[in-house]
Amino acid sequence: MTRKGDFKPTNEINAFIEERIPGCEYAGNYTGADGRTDLRCKKCGTVFNRSMISVRKGHCSCPACREEKQNKARRLKEEEKRKKEEERLKKEEKREEIKKDRERRRQLRSVPHPCPVCGSMTTRQKYCSDKCRSKANNSTKEARRRKKLAAVTVDKDITVMGLFRRDAGVCHICGGKCNAEDFTVIDGTFIAGDWYPSIDHVVPLIKGGIHSWDNVKLAHRRCNSRKGGKI
Numbered sequence: 001m002t003r004k005g006d007f008k009p010t011n012e013i014n015a016f017i018e019e020r021i022p023g024c025e026y027a028g029n030y031t032g033a034d035g036r037t038d039l040r041c042k043k044c045g046t047v048f049n050r051s052m053i054s055v056r057k058g059h060c061s062c063p064a065c066r067e068e069k070q071n072k073a074r075r076l077k078e079e080e081k082r083k084k085e086e087e088r089l090k091k092e093e094k095r096e097e098i099k100k101d102r103e104r105r106r107q108l109r110s111v112p113h114p115c116p117v118c119g120s121m122t123t124r125q126k127y128c129s130d131k132c133r134s135k136a137n138n139s140t141k142e143a144r145r146r147k148k149l150a151a152v153t154v155d156k157d158i159t160v161m162g163l164f165r166r167d168a169g170v171c172h173i174c175g176g177k178c179n180a181e182d183f184t185v186i187d188g189t190f191i192a193g194d195w196y197p198s199i200d201h202v203v204p205l206i207k208g209g210i211h212s213w214d215n216v217k218l219a220h221r222r223c224n225s226r227k228g229g230k231i
Contacts, residue, residue, distance in 0.1 A: 013037070020058045023065075041065060135189065154212040164197045167218035172200070174223050194222035204229045 014026035017039065027038035027047045037055065040047050041062035050060045112121045115128035117135050122128035127136060161180070169178050182193035192198070200219035203209030206229050219227070 017055055020055055021060050023062065024060060044068075154210050158199065158211065158213060158216055160197050160199055163199055163216060163218050166213075169197065170218065171197075171220045171223055172217040173219050173227060176220065178218060178220055192221050194220060196221045198224045200224045200227065203231055207231065 010026065013030055017024060017026050017037070021039070023042055024039040025042060027040040029049070030037040030052075033052055036049055036051050038047055038049050039055075039060060039062075041064065044062060044064050046062050046064040048063055054060050110123055112123050114120070115122050115126075115132050117127060117132035120128050127133040164178065164180060169180070170176070171178055176195075178197035179193070179195040180197055182195040184191050184193070197218055198221045199216050200223075201209045201211070202215050202217060205211070209215050
């Protein structure tokens with residue numbers, strides 16, 4: 001007995017299947033509208049059997065392709081999990097390295113060593129006191145200043161006292177008298193006062209001036225500091 005919805009020619013059932021399930025085609029063994037049929041996946045060629053009810057509802061899919069998709073999703077998930085684990089281990093290693101470095105620094109600080117300035121033994125990082133650190137910084141700045149000055153020196157016989165005599169001890173900036181005795185010596189360190197004479201470059205070295213008698217004038221240390229790199 002032929003039921004409503006049955007297909008007789010193969011092309012009719014094939015057209016019906018491709019309309020409902022575009023990724024599959026008829027592969028034979030059709031048993032009626034309420035029966036089953038074989039389907040072939042157009043992508044991978046796998047043949048599988050499904051009920052015609054599922055075909056009409058469009059709920060059929062290739063088991064091989066579905067399994068491959070699930071395996072791919074599983075592999076991606078495992079790869080993502082592996083990368084996260086690697087990142088976690090790298091962060092853990094980095095934290096461990098930082099911890100070891102801090103411990104190493106702490107141990108080094110606890111070992112007594114001589115201060116580079118005064119030679120006394122200390123457990124501080126480098127210098128024994130802020131005073132020694134200040135002396136070292138001042139020495140470094142002075143060495144840089146002298147090196148820079150030597151690079152542009154033209155007249156090597158320029159001295160503060162020579163300039164003091166040439167300019168009659170008068171500051172060319174404010175017109176006041178310079179005091180050659182305005183200084184103190186503390187622990188062997190020479191400290192100039194505000195009114196002590198200094199060499200001022202009319203055109204500063206940083207702006208292309210040269211260390212020559214024509215480009216230097218006498219100035220109070222304070223006036224010279226206030227002038228800075230100005231012309």
